[in-house]
Amino acid sequence: MTTFDAASSPSDSDSDSDSDSGFTDFSDIDGFLRIPRVASVAASEDGRVVAAIQEADEPGAKLVSSLWELDPAGEQPARRLTFSAKGESSPRFAPDGSLLFSSSRPDPEGGTEEEVAAIWRLPRTGEAQVVATAAKGLSLLGVAADGTLLAATSVLPGGSLEEDAERRTARKEAKQTTIWHTGMPIRLWDHEIGDESRRLVLVSPEGDLTDLTPGVGTVTLYAASADLSPDGATVATSWTQRVRGGETRSSIVLIDTATLRRTVLCAADETAQFGSPLFSRDGERLAVIRSTASSPTDTSYSRLEIHPIGGGAPVTAQLGDLSLTDLEWAPDGSLLVAGDLYSSGAVLRVDPATGEATTVVGDGVFSSLAATADGTLYALRNDVATPSGPVRITADAGTTALQAPGGVSALPGTLQWVEADVDGLTVGGWLCVPAGASADDQAPVMLWIHGGPHGSYNAWSWRWCPWLAVERGYAVLMPDPAMSTGYGDAGLNRGWPRRPDVVFRECETLFDAVLERPELDGSRTAMLGASFGGFMANWIAGHTDRFDAIVTHAGLWALDQQHRTTDAAASKMRVHRHEDEDPDWYRAYSPHHEVEAITTPMLITHGNRDYRVPISEALRLWWDLVSTWDGEPQDMPHRFLQLTSENHWVLTPSNALAWNQAVLAFCDQHVLGADPIPEVLPW
Secondary structure (H helix, E strand, O other): OEEEEOOOOOOOOOOOOOOOOOEOOOOOHHHHHOOOEEEEEEEOOOOOEEEEEEEEOOOOOOEEEEEEEEOOOOOOOOEEOOOOOOOOEEEEEOOOOOEEEEEOOOOOOOOOOOOOOEEEEEOOOOOOEEEEOOOOOOEEEEEOOOOOEEEEEEEOOOOOHHHHHHHHHHHHHOOOOOOOOOOOOOEEOOEEOOOOEEEEEEEOOOOOEEEOOOOOOOOOOOOOOEEEOOOOOEEEEEEEEEOHHHOEEEEEEEEEOOOOOEEEEEOOOOOEEEEEEEEOOOOOEEEEEEEEOOOOOOOOOEEEEEEEOOOOOOEEOOOOOOEEEEEEEOOOOOEEEEEEEOOEEEEEEEOOOOOOEEEEEOOOEEEEEEEOOOOOEEEEEEEOOEEEEEEEEEOOOEEEEOOOOOOEOOOOEEEEEEEEEEOOEEEEEEEEEEOOOEOOEOEEEEEEEOOOOOOOOOOOOOOOOHHHHHHOOOEEEEEEOOOOOOOHHHHHHOOOOOOHHHHHHHHHHHHHHHOOOOOEEEEEEEEEEEOHHHHHHHHHHOOOOOOOEEEEEOOOOOHHHHHHHOOOHHHHHHHHOOOOOOHHHHHHHOHHHHHHHOOOOEEEEEEOOOOOOOHHHHHHHHHHHHHHOOOOHHHOOOEEEEEOOOOOOOOOHHHHHHHHHHHHHHHHHHHHOOOOOOOOOOO
């Protein structure tokens, strides 16, 4: 096994505004969940920087966002701009330097009593005012040079913007909740599809709305990404159509904002789809992401293409092993690309004429890219040891942190990169070790397996934070095994189609290598995972008894069931097919077949509003565990934490508190021998 010390972050020249006052007590889970979180940054052409910062409200019922102006030099503390109880988010600068944002706070000039998101404008001096709103609210998608805006809203099927408010009132008063389905899909993430028709609207500088997509159905724009050209003349949007077999295909369509005429720029077919259009600053090029169709032999691969609006062949960006996550056009005409790379991340600069890429900055995960007229790049940066924070990136000064609320000043342990050889392949991961661990005081060890399966343990997480477990005395290993992002196409496809045996072999080999360290106790271990990691937890539970406890969140259990009921059923069935077509795969890899082999205590956690991995997976797993337990009911070791208001993620602060407490207490009981969790939770 090879180990490397984690690099310091971001750099020695960064402001220490957060280091002296940041959070330190990771035993205080409630305090941890109340740390301010920087969600996004926006920058004006002349260099103003504003961040959206989320904080839990007093009862822990929700995260509330507010807007803060940051010192671009990183020398002064941030200054809060907005204060409403409803919160403000999604900041974006208008060409005149005013700040646009989204909020459902009351309009001081009156208006609808419904709490829907409106687009607001905060001038350089003076009070914020509503720019535009709609019955279902508006979300800002693009800004033209003359101040025209592109936004999205929804209307009831078959209706129009003008009559939507009245129709919604009538439906609400009648308590009508029916949805008429005519095809797939019918769900997305945590909400229904079919009861709304999403529309793209143009917002004039005076606040008037024009529906650019009248009469579209409920699927065409249900998950659309769109952008407005700098001159306001063209909208580029993904455009989804149903095809045979329950599938959909998304093309890129250009809409003339004056005539509403539509032309197809990138046509989807059975091999690939398109999304995420982004106009260059001069409006002459459009960046899009082309995603190949997954199959039983190949996963879906994403390609960044740059299309000339005036015609001509597209240029494909040469991103190497980077898995892209964010795009931003720079003032010099180049395209900035952020993404995962080798269990960390990077920002690349792509020449739109050739597709060649050069590295702007590495050593960290970057998001929310925002470039200014002078070429300065602002972004959020984080890593496994550092929450997302705003940074300024320049060619001469490198990366400099900006002061913002929140932050962590001291961790309860150390972070190291570890590697092991698996059949000639190097597999690595991050290892977090408690500060006091030694050969005389060994730490119990957790193995965490990430979701996706296309994901990476390269970033800070508020939902799955290893440092809470480290504070409790656990070491935590977080591998990036087969199908992880940031290792090129070969890494994404290794272990496809979603083979748990390949992933576990790589994770277990690295885990065994780590357990050779004298400060770690291999006789006290736990395994935890969510989503695909939860599927791994369920499969591992039926194939080994080496762990003292297993925690599975939002995990797949019966694959013949989940592949048909997930909101991503089309892609799941395309890849894995009917169980009669590939019975050996289903028999080997669907965890439910091995329920009678499970002896390790399992904690199941699952959200009722999870449509990606429906709650039926947890319900069936729970029944199978309870019904096959051959002891007295009071002696059954398994537990189920049901989160009735959550989706695939645990987002409500109070629920996140209960979830973290339950997970750690369950592991304490079965790994450390602590007192059993009482029948009635004390949290």
